[in-house]
Amino acid sequence: MDVAILTYSGMPQLDAYEAPLLPALAELGVDARPVIWDDPAVDFRDVRAAVVRTVWDSHLRRDTFVAWAEKVGRLTKLYNSSDVLRWNTHKLYLRELEEKGVPVTPTVWVERGGSIDLEALTRSRGWDTLVLKPAVSAGALKTYIIPRAEVSAARSLVAEVTASCELMVQPYLTAFETEGERSYIFFDGAFSHAVRRPPTLQSAPRGFAKPVVFTPDAGGELKLAEQVLEAIGRPLLYARVDVATDNAGVTRLQEVEVTEPSLFLSLDPEAPRRLARAIAAKL
Known part of the structure; x- marks a missing residue:
């Protein structure tokens, strides 16, 4: 085959948002098929390129996934590259981007095996509600919303997360409940489309139920998303910048997704073709 579109065993045929990529590639004469990323029967020397997409179990085995990516990157063209995947699968990259001037959601980092006085933190920062999450995670796994009145009871959650990973402590952003997150999606460095998304954490209140595409202003948040890509300074086949x-009332970077984000291709009629053309250009 020409291109392996990488997914995981729980979703062997891609999801509805991503599935339009396959016919878009076929229109260009590119033989692309879903491939389970860790299938031992796959020989990546037999494909011209491999594109990481819905590998939605990779965060559960990050070390294994990163080692796999380094191996596959030596056998074929891998997008995004293994060094990008290593960098992006640990959220310490946010601290790096903040040091480069990107306005990031305020974060207190707790080292692996460490502890933190959450009551003192809420007093010193003036945060009414906290969000606790691991630095290696996806899909809101082990992410908790903790009101100030309950922080004393959250010590066990801190210990649970820091037993295996660094912990991120952030203020809960109330605008999530009405505005959600805005995702700016790029292919080969060029802006493709923007999507407004409800909170990933199902327990969070939400003003709308499903992701919707929207047309952003030329400046403002789109300019911030472009600043983020410039700060990353690496070639990226695809990127999703979440703000x-x-x-x-300040717009801030929440995350940069360059490993396995939903790109919401089905929400924009031309998005599958844009990504297909970007992939075909790499062959």
Whole structure:
């Protein structure tokens, strides 16, 4: 085959948002098929390129996944590259981007095996509600919303997360409940489309139920998303820059997804073709 579109065993045929990529590639004469990323029967020397897409179990075995990516990157063209995947699968990259001037959601980092006085933190920062999440995670796994009145009971959650990973502590952004997150999606460095998404954490209140595509202003948040890509400074076949409004009304980077994000291709009629053309250009 020409291109292996990488997914995981729980979704062997891609999801509805991503499935339009296959016929878009076929229109260009590219033989692309879903491939389970860790299938031992696959010989990546037999494909011209491999594109990481819905590998939605990779965060559960990050070390295994990164080692796999390094191996596959030596056998064929891998997108995004193994060094990008290693960098992006640990959220310490946010601290790096903040040091480069990107406005990131305020974060207190707790080292692996460490502890933190959450009551003192809420007092010193003035945060009414906290979000606790591991630095290696996806899909809101082990992400908790903790009101100030309950922080004393959250010590066990801190210990649970830091037993195996660094912990991120952030303020809960109330604008999530009405605005959600805005995702700016790029293919080969060029802006493709923007999507407004409800909170990933199912327990969070939400003002709308499903992701919707929207047309962004030329400046503002789109400019911030472009600043993020410039700060990353690496070639990326695809990127999704997620931003949100903080409690002071400032737009801040939440995450950069360059490993396995949903790109919501089915929400924009031309998005599958844009990505297909970007992939075909790599062959």
